[in-house]
Amino acid sequence: EIVMTQSPLSLPVTPGEPASISCRSSQSLLHNNGYNYLDWYLQKPGQSPQLLIYLGSLRASGVPDRFSGSGSGTDFTLEISRVEAEDVGVYYCMQTLQSPTFGPGTKMDIK
Amino acid sequence: QVQLVQSGAEVKKPGASVKVSCKASGYSFNMFGFNWVRQAPGQGLEWMGWITPFNGETDYAQKFQGRVTLTTDTSTNMAYMELRTLRSDDTAVYYCARDRSGKYSSAYWGQGTLVTVSS
Secondary structure, eight states: OOOEEEEOSEEEEOTTSOEEEEEEESSOOBOTTSOBOEEEEEEOTTSOOEEEEETTTEEOTTOOTTEEEEEETTEEEEEESSOOGGGOEEEEEEEOSSSOEEOOOEEEEEO | OOEEEEOOOEEEOTTOOEEEEEEEESSOGGGSOEEEEEEOTTOOEEEEEEEOTTTOOEEEOGGGTTTEEEEEETTTTEEEEEEOSOOGGGOEEEEEEEEOSSSSOEEEEOOOEEEEEOO
């Protein structure tokens, strides 16, 4: 099983400021097709999760361009260029290379 | 627009089974698979399995092998998750989610179904 870790687990943010979340996998998520099999999801309070980023860096339909994903192999980052109040919630990374596993989640809230 | 509407909350006794349904609409049902993900109270997300309506192929998390069965009904655009031999630690919100086109990435999610296992 591929184990996913995230840091920080708690992230207080100021609206208008940037934010970033790190995700690491216990094995490389880089497929021989050149894609990294890593998704990012946001679960807003009281809601179902929503897909933000897939294949490491591709933004899902309708996701604002202030969200970006980067990284390769075992180290990945989700960046928000300018946090908005509606971005609060728990962010999860998930590997999709093998039987999927999620990270523990990063809870982002407003300072 | 794509919609996934799940069945209502369930209360079950330990040892019983539960079957959660997921009604899909707004797209060609056979073209995309379903992931099932659960979330225990106050906890993170846990992937349970995937099924494609195209040919019924399934892929289960090892943890749930033998205890979960995923099915689809192409005549009614429904997906189902049955979990057997329920334990108290199966208490969770269960989500169906339609894949994006790449099997495990879930682009659309149902509203979730709370299953409570209690004697």
